[in-house]
Amino acid sequence: MSAGTSALPLVGRDRIIGYGLMVVAVLCVVGPFAWILMSSFKHQIAILTGAWSFTPTWSNYAEVLFGRRSDFVGNVRNSAVVASVSTVLVLVVGTLAAYSLHRFRWARWVTTGFLGWTLIFHMIPALTLVGPWYIAFRELGWYDTLGGLILTHVTMNLPMTVWLMMAFFSEIPPEIEEAARVDGCSPLEAFRYVALPLAVPGLIAAGILAFIFSWNEFSIALNLTARDTATVPVAIARFAQQYEVQHSQMAAAAVISTIPALLLMALGQRFIVRGLTLGSVK
Amino acid sequence: MATVDIEGVRKLFDQVTVLDGIDLAIADREFVVLVGESGCGKSTLLRVIAGLDHATAGEIRIGGRRVNELEPRDRDIAMVFQSYALYPHMTAAGNMGFNLELRQRGRDEIRAKVGAAAGVLNLDKLLARFPRQLSGGQRQRVAMGRAIVRQPQVFLFDEPLSNLDAKLRVQMRTEIRTLHQRLAATSIYVTHDQVEAMTMADRIVVLNAGRIEQVGTPLELYDQPATRFVAGFIGSPAMNLADGTVVRVADAMALHTDGGARWPLPAAAQPFVGARATLGVRPEALGFDEDGALEGRVTVIERLGPLSYVFVDTGGVRVCCQADRHDAHRPGDAVRLSPVPSMVHLFDHATGHRMSLD
Numbered sequence: 313m314s315a316g317t318s319a320l321p322l323v324g325r326d327r328i329i330g331y332g333l334m335v336v337a338v339l340c341v342v343g344p345f346a347w348i349l350m351s352s353f354k355h356q357i358a359i360l361t362g363a364w365s366f367t368p369t370w371s372n373y374a375e376v377l378f379g380r381r382s383d384f385v386g387n388v389r390n391s392a393v394v395a396s397v398s399t400v401l402v403l404v405v406g407t408l409a410a411y412s413l414h415r416f417r418w419a420r421w422v423t424t425g426f427l428g429w430t431l432i433f434h435m436i437p438a439l440t441l442v443g444p445w446y447i448a449f450r451e452l453g454w455y456d457t458l459g460g461l462i463l464t465h466v467t468m469n470l471p472m473t474v475w476l477m478m479a480f481f482s483e484i485p486p487e488i489e490e491a492a493r494v495d496g497c498s499p500l501e502a503f504r505y506v507a508l509p510l511a512v513p514g515l516i517a518a519g520i521l522a523f524i525f526s527w528n529e530f531s532i533a534l535n536l537t538a539r540d541t542a543t544v545p546v547a548i549a550r551f552a553q554q555y556e557v558q559h560s561q562m563a564a565a566a567v568i569s570t571i572p573a574l575l576l577m578a579l580g581q582r583f584i585v586r587g588l589t590l591g592s593v594k
Numbered sequence: 595m596a597t598v599d600i601e602g603v604r605k606l607f608d609q610v611t612v613l614d615g616i617d618l619a620i621a622d623r624e625f626v627v628l629v630g631e632s633g634c635g636k637s638t639l640l641r642v643i644a645g646l647d648h649a650t651a652g653e654i655r656i657g658g659r660r661v662n663e664l665e666p667r668d669r670d671i672a673m674v675f676q677s678y679a680l681y682p683h684m685t686a687a688g689n690m691g692f693n694l695e696l697r698q699r700g701r702d703e704i705r706a707k708v709g710a711a712a713g714v715l716n717l718d719k720l721l722a723r724f725p726r727q728l729s730g731g732q733r734q735r736v737a738m739g740r741a742i743v744r745q746p747q748v749f750l751f752d753e754p755l756s757n758l759d760a761k762l763r764v765q766m767r768t769e770i771r772t773l774h775q776r777l778a779a780t781s782i783y784v785t786h787d788q789v790e791a792m793t794m795a796d797r798i799v800v801l802n803a804g805r806i807e808q809v810g811t812p813l814e815l816y817d818q819p820a821t822r823f824v825a826g827f828i829g830s831p832a833m834n835l836a837d838g839t840v841v842r843v844a845d846a847m848a849l850h851t852d853g854g855a856r857w858p859l860p861a862a863a864q865p866f867v868g869a870r871a872t873l874g875v876r877p878e879a880l881g882f883d884e885d886g887a888l889e890g891r892v893t894v895i896e897r898l899g900p901l902s903y904v905f906v907d908t909g910g911v912r913v914c915c916q917a918d919r920h921d922a923h924r925p926g927d928a929v930r931l932s933p934v935p936s937m938v939h940l941f942d943h944a945t946g947h948r949m950s951l952d
Contacts, residue, residue: 487675487676487677488682490646490679491673492692494667494673495693496692496697498667501696505696509683
């Protein structure tokens with residue numbers, strides 16, 4: 313993905329078709345978001361009548377954030393705690409595991425076994441695990457606790473973090489760490505002062521991806537939390553009740569919930585692209 | 595005293611023998627060059643000395659102390675890597691002072707020592723730069739500086755010049771040698787370039803297939819190669835080699851080559867009559883001679899400025915002959931050659947060992 317990569321210029325009919333496809337793709341992504349964004353500024357009645365012209369209002373945001381019946385701020389706080397703590401934990405565990413697997417001479421079956429297991433685990437739908445977790449957490453007293461939810465998010469994010477960090481560590485030439493060992497570092501110091509600082513882009517990429525996953529995660533949170541510990545996605549879903557769907561507030565809450573992800577993606581996009589394409593082009 | 599003693603060192607990687615019984619004693623302040631073709635085990639030997647790889651058998655002593663079980667950091671060595679292996683996230687000064695920082699030396703001491711090393715290496719103005727902002731030659735100097743700052747007992751160099759262009763390589767060669775004379779620390783230098791070995795070493799160790807072929811001063815190796823391998827490896831252009839059988843023609847000795855040419859041999863070759871042998875003559879020991887026994891035809895002439903090399907096809911064997919800069923031969927000329935008898939080498943065809951003509 314170097315800057316020097318040259319693309320073939322499109323001309324004539326190809327150009328029109330190319331741009332056409334691009335517009336369709338952008339509309340598919342931006343369209344629903346734009347619709348939600350518009351809805352968040354409409355009164356409920358304008359949404360239900362399907363009116364195109366409307367007078368924008370902040371009332372939905374005000375109701376979601378400051379309304380007496382709303383505990384959305386508490387939900388945001390829960391999400392922030394769960395996403396932050398699980399991200400930090402998964403980075404610590406995942407980075408150490410990746411470094412150990414990459415650098416130390418483990419028997420082949422250990423490395424293959426571990427990585428194979430993480431890959432299989434990554435492919436299992438989260439819902440498969442929710443049932444057993446629910447029963448286990450009820451027994452242990454972890455149901456309806458942020459700690460329990462954090463643990464599940466660490467588990468879900470660990471495979472991706474290990475794979476991503478291994479890709480970053482494998483980019484560091486072994487001589488640099490050897491130089492550090494000759495220079496006076498113990499293996500732990502070589503990790504701390506040389507390998508880790510060089511893997512910071514990887515930490516950023518893996519951290520952002522883990523944070524966004526945790527922030528958006530719905531099915532586990534829905535089953536393992538109750539009113540006090542509900543996270544943002546669960547709270548958004550609760551705007552749809554049995555007899556009433558609060559479309560406008562739901563839209564406002566949804567828009568608010570995208571803010572952290574948008575900010576993180578904007579700041580860390582280049583690290584993520586690099587992380588996901590590492591090793592693909594030499 | 596920083597002697598390095600290597601005794602019976604063997605190294606196996608997955609049943610493959612990379613080092614096969616290395617014995618070598620390196621004196622204090624000596625500059626020893628390990629040279630050989632790629633895969634001969636020279637870099638592995640250096641890594642074993644550094645502690646980055648462990649010897650399967652044998653003992654390594656630095657300054658009389660057994661170091662086999664010690665971590666690299668406890669061996670009191672510094673190493674310059676082929677790829678420089680600078681820390682990309684540290685400045686030149688950071689790279690050079692990293693070891694002192696690990697040893698928790700004071701900031702002033704670090705600055706003084708880094709400054710002194712930078713002065714020696716002309717790096718004063720580059721200390722605040724990161725490796726990515728430096729040219730190949732400058733990175734090389736920083737890597738050298740990192741080694742100097744430590745004031746180790748032994749310097750280890752793993753092909754440090756092979757990533758530089760030809761001109762810079764020649765310049766750095768002289769600088770490393772000058773630096774060694776100034777610091778007077780024991781140095782072990784690995785290269786595949788025999789010119790580097792010849793120009794830099796106090797003693798050269800020629801390695802082949804995990805074994806030492808010969809140890810000696812550059813001129814010893816050049817004048818008295820112990821094996822056919824050393825004869826062919828040391829010297830540029832390489833020594834002319836021809837396989838054949840030692841014969842007596844009238845009263846004179848000669849080597850009848852497999853291509854049908856007849857090379858004159860000194861009388862001392864008499865004990866070897868009938869033996870299969872490889873004859874070796876350096877380009878400067880081979881001259882044009884109208885009465886020469888060796889016939890051939892000029893194929894290529896290389897003019898180097900101070901002298902010329904004339905390549906002659908003699909019965910299927912192409913030989914190189916050193917001539918003066920104005921040599922008038924042209925490709926296609928028929929010539930006769932004759933070697934200087936005292937500068938002819940003979941090697942056993944089967945074992946490759948030198949056959950004495952003294």
